[in-house]
Amino acid sequence: MRPTAAAALLAALAVAALVADHLWSVGALALGLLCVCLRAGRRARPYLWGTLVSAGLVFLLSPLLQSTGWHVLWSGPVVPVLGRLDVTREELWVAALNALRLAAVGLAFAVYALLLDHDRLIAAATGRRSVLAAVLATRLVPTFERDAAGLVEALRGRNLAPEGLRGHAALLSPLLAGSLERGTNLAEAMEARGFGRPGRTRLPSPPWRALDVAAVAAAVAIVVVAIWL
């Protein structure tokens, strides 16, 4: 399948997850995307962790911050500003729905980042500059993960292995500085290779196939059905 068609399908699934109101349909979308994501093997781990932690936090915290519903399951202390902490069945339902929505969107992004051919996505894009920026930003996750592993290994080599949350948090600043340096080097190399010059041409791309057309049609249908339902 062409990456543009696949990207349209993934975007449609993410939109559908955001607008659907049924817990089971959003859950099914998230599960389907998880299955696709797992095809990437070990590379999927940081994306899965990020998605799981974010969705878990939404599920755990949002019932405490909302005040809806009348079937109280737990009633806690009064906290300044927030008022009484309690959890109702309705709040849990909303929290589960939002957590699944977030998970579905996160997994759709993971599939895009891990399994799509970004080169062909850039080649097909009309706004090449912005799509290229988005693709390079996507690559930040694995680069960041690799740099972090290198940094930890370098410190272990100096018998200074970081320990605990605080030790690892201290690595964020050098990691960001390293990313900025990489970004500057890449920008320089791109400028030297003519990026941004007028009169650009494109490598001829293969023609659209029936599967690509079907995927785009399915993407449109998914969004329409999700909004209608």
Place this chain on the structure above:
Amino acid sequence: MAVASVEQLTFAYPGAPPAVGDVSLSVEPGEVVLLLGASGSGKSTLLRALAGLVPWFHGGRFAGRVEVAGLDTRRVRPAELAGVVATVFQDPEDQVVLAQVEHEIAFGLENVGAPPAAILPRVHDALAAVGAEHLAGRRIAELSGGELQRVCLASALALEPQLLLLDEPTSQLDPDGAEAFLDHALAGDAAVVISEQRPAAALARADRVVFFENGVVLLDAPRDAAIAWLDEHRPAWTSLQPSNSLLEGRGGAVVSRVSDAVFAYPTGPRVLDGASLELRCGEVVALTGPNGSGKTTLAKLAAGLLEPAGGAVERTGRAAFLLQDPGRYLVSETALAEVALGADGRRARCALADVGLAWAEARHPRDLSSGERERLALATVLVDAPDLLVLDEPTRGVDPERKAELARLLRAQAASRATLVVTHDVPFARAVADREVSLGTRREALVA
């Protein structure tokens, strides 16, 4: 008519003293010009000026005139010079834009407006020119360092430039890989300006040599005259003196012993299959071999950074390991604070002085040149006074005079520890090591 001419170029990066001063030279069609000089002497700045990146990309104060193919680089943006000029930078990982080899090479051709039907044939011609047709369908992430460097060269050659600029392009390659890379790079009709810190292979192929010191051209001469001048005035650039050690320390206690080690990274093939290595206190061992032969993996096993899947590793005392490209992994705000992470301030100052960076203790590590960062990283492991010191490619980006100093330093401290140096740099290995262990051919030979 010259492909490039530089007239009285003086340039200073923002907030810094001049990186080059009053430099004048010209490059004739088809000529191969080799730039030599210490780290930070102005070689890379000149290359960037020829590509138009100085001053367009970096800013700073620019005086003089640089013309490439008749185009004044102050009036024409670097992107518009692309195609006339092509550059291969030092670190291939920082110049790759796309994920697939063919697309990566096509990127520049698309940018310069090559006819669509001609792009793919030119991509394949460029791959053939660097002996890498087999990489055409591969993903960039799957390539070794040497393969990636050849893809970067193919990306430059595909543009069919009049002027090819190479900034230490062989720093990550083994000697055979470096020779092959230079053969490919210099086979075309383009004039080539190449900066190198391992000069032997490039010296053999250059027409002319320009030697920089503190931003000033000290020598601009044909190769043979330049070699004679280097022999007389800068002998470290033509030969490092072999070690005179007679292996007196070889009888010291074993600090690390790797026996029949087997190792494979997750989802990868076996990197090591029955490799052995013994390191004794008082000796310096050079671990050599071609790219991908498992040198770094074996060194990490010896230092305890990895555990073998089979075989055994015995180690006594503390080990310190300096990774390849350690300048990327500095975490503190000043050079002194970086070294003092592993020791008190007094020892940290001594370690900085040992590597010639006493002047830089208040500088931010990322403000140092790549060679200076390498030396700072070396100080961070020397300060710990380890029983086993492992250095992985410690001479990458380091000029020959600093390499000679590093060899002297390691020799001077050799008696207090076991030292393992993983390196492609054969002259350095011979200058520093008591014995050489070569992976790939599984050869072990005494150097001294």
